[in-house]
Amino acid sequence: MKNILEIIADTSLFNGLPENQVKEIVRIAVEKRYGKGEIIFLEGDEGNGFYVVADGKVKIFKASINGKEQILHIYGPGNPFGEVPVFSGKEFPANAQAMLKSHLLFFPRTAFVELITTNPSLAMNMLAVLSMRLREFTVQIENLSLKEVPGRLSSYLLYLADEQKSGTNIFLPISKGQLASLLGTIPETLSRIFAKMSSRNLIEINGRKIKLLDRSSLEDLAEHGKL
Amino acid sequence: MKNILEIIADTSLFNGLPENQVKEIVRIAVEKRYGKGEIIFLEGDEGNGFYVVADGKVKIFKASINGKEQILHIYGPGNPFGEVPVFSGKEFPANAQAMLKSHLLFFPRTAFVELITTNPSLAMNMLAVLSMRLREFTVQIENLSLKEVPGRLSSYLLYLADEQKSGTNIFLPISKGQLASLLGTIPETLSRIFAKMSSRNLIEINGRKIKLLDRSSLEDLAEHGKL
DNA sequence: TCAATGCCTTGACTTAAATCAAAAAAAGCT
DNA sequence: AGCTTTTTTTGATTTAAGTCAAGGCATTGA
Numbered sequence: 001m002k003n004i005l006e007i008i009a010d011t012s013l014f015n016g017l018p019e020n021q022v023k024e025i026v027r028i029a030v031e032k033r034y035g036k037g038e039i040i041f042l043e044g045d046e047g048n049g050f051y052v053v054a055d056g057k058v059k060i061f062k063a064s065i066n067g068k069e070q071i072l073h074i075y076g077p078g079n080p081f082g083e084v085p086v087f088s089g090k091e092f093p094a095n096a097q098a099m100l101k102s103h104l105l106f107f108p109r110t111a112f113v114e115l116i117t118t119n120p121s122l123a124m125n126m127l128a129v130l131s132m133r134l135r136e137f138t139v140q141i142e143n144l145s146l147k148e149v150p151g152r153l154s155s156y157l158l159y160l161a162d163e164q165k166s167g168t169n170i171f172l173p174i175s176k177g178q179l180a181s182l183l184g185t186i187p188e189t190l191s192r193i194f195a196k197m198s199s200r201n202l203i204e205i206n207g208r209k210i211k212l213l214d215r216s217s218l219e220d221l222a223e224h225g226k227l
Numbered sequence: 228m229k230n231i232l233e234i235i236a237d238t239s240l241f242n243g244l245p246e247n248q249v250k251e252i253v254r255i256a257v258e259k260r261y262g263k264g265e266i267i268f269l270e271g272d273e274g275n276g277f278y279v280v281a282d283g284k285v286k287i288f289k290a291s292i293n294g295k296e297q298i299l300h301i302y303g304p305g306n307p308f309g310e311v312p313v314f315s316g317k318e319f320p321a322n323a324q325a326m327l328k329s330h331l332l333f334f335p336r337t338a339f340v341e342l343i344t345t346n347p348s349l350a351m352n353m354l355a356v357l358s359m360r361l362r363e364f365t366v367q368i369e370n371l372s373l374k375e376v377p378g379r380l381s382s383y384l385l386y387l388a389d390e391q392k393s394g395t396n397i398f399l400p401i402s403k404g405q406l407a408s409l410l411g412t413i414p415e416t417l418s419r420i421f422a423k424m425s426s427r428n429l430i431e432i433n434g435r436k437i438k439l440l441d442r443s444s445l446e447d448l449a450e451h452g453k454l
Numbered sequence: 455t456c457a458a459t460g461c462c463t464t465g466a467c468t469t470a471a472a473t474c475a476a477a478a479a480a481a482g483c484t
Numbered sequence: 485a486g487c488t489t490t491t492t493t494t495g496a497t498t499t500a501a502g503t504c505a506a507g508g509c510a511t512t513g514a
């Protein structure tokens with residue numbers, strides 16, 4: 001278990017900051033703990049601060065009336081989330097829930113804004129974080145609107161392979177049901193597509209272990225769609 | 228035709244800044260003009276700065292191989308765009324094209340970053356702008372994945388009515404073809420849905436003039452989907 | 455006024471994916 | 485282990501929306 005200072009040092013948000021600033025940040029951070037499945041905030045809740053994951057896993061999602069959910073992000077150690085209302089001054093635009101027992105740091109809005117207004121390099125880090133988020137959303141919207149599910153799945157598998165640097169063997173960090181939600185579909189559809197990709201020797205599946213057999217076909221699929 | 232100083236004063240990005248700071252900003256702005264249909268930047272281009280629309284209309288979009296496009300935003304006078312690579316330090320994540328003859332102000336990356344690092348309140352404005360964008364994208368992803376086209380259209384019409392403050396009479400600011408792309412669909416589908424909504428007396432259409440006849444049904448549609 | 459162009463609509467058809475229902479497999483628990 | 489609960493898979497069916505093709509309407513301009 002790391003201490004708060006170590007956690008903060010591991011966050012992109014805070015790197016490159018001078019020693020005394022980091023201490024200031026530690027001073028305003030509030031530790032919070034959540035059990036598996038516990039709701040951290042709901043869409044529409046007043047956004048009086050943002051969080052950094054110290055340990056555990058958190059999902060950010062939108063829900064429709066009829067129960068279907070769309071996962072927007074999944075965050076792990078070192079990732080900040082919930083920053084939007086800090087600067088837009090409005091409510092949270094989506095829900096956050098702990099996927100595992102999680103340990104979070106909470107940064108209250110007013111204290112953080114105070115820090116940022118006097119510290120340009122913290123502001124720059126924050127700008128970089130938000131820009132990256134915007135970039136990710138751009139990709140996600142493209143995926144949802146321009147590609148069919150097999151294309152989105154291929155993109156995700158290739159992304160994972162890259163992320164995990166494990167060559168062609170990858171491991172799903174979330175359940176297939178959750179993956180379906182992240183890809184904007186439902187478990188049945190995802191299952192069928194896995195089966196089809198498997199039967200065409202694009203991949204090999206063993207529970208959460210997946211082996212990429214035909215990378216170039218997967219890349220093609222991620223680009224052009226159509227299985 | 229406004230002068231640069233007036234344009235800049237009208238931008239949320241720059242409001243609340245002290246006089247001398249505004250002058251600094253004017254100093255680094257570069258005027259650029261584009262004809263209708265002209266490309267401003269393409270996805271993957273190096274992002275060496277961002278733009279503010281002084282006059283005209285600009286669309287930001289993603290394109291797929293087979294010609295289908297997804298419009299992400301449409302910006303008019305006073306709106307900044309292309310800020311992402313300024314802080315993420317990467318390329319533009321989408322394409323930008325002038326929809327009309329447009330007059331833009333360009334802010335070079337390095338000069339702007341310099342300004343921001345010495346001016347916390349400019350940084351705060353920038354953070355607010357990015358946060359608002361993030362919030363909009365969150366809604367757009369929800370729409371694309373959780374709602375069917377009639378629901379997305381209803382949301383858009385209600386949004387327009389609110390925006391235009393014209394009661395129940397609204398005017399489409401873009402062509403129906405472009406609207407289809409903004410809603411993540413194709414013109415044929417949009418046309419059919421307009422026809423269906425019209426036959427059910429939810430709306431009345433006359434070219435780009437639309438009258439909302441049954442607001443509560445539209446709201447219901449925007450919430451729950453299903454026409 | 456009449457062609458010409460661009461934009462929108464309509465119809466017939468196909469297809470990807472959602473829904474409903476149920477079985478099978480895997481993971482947790484005592 | 486044996487039981488329960490959750491997750492995943494499979495099958496049959498429905499449905500929303502995309503594709504292809506043709507026609508209509510309106511604006512522009514010679």
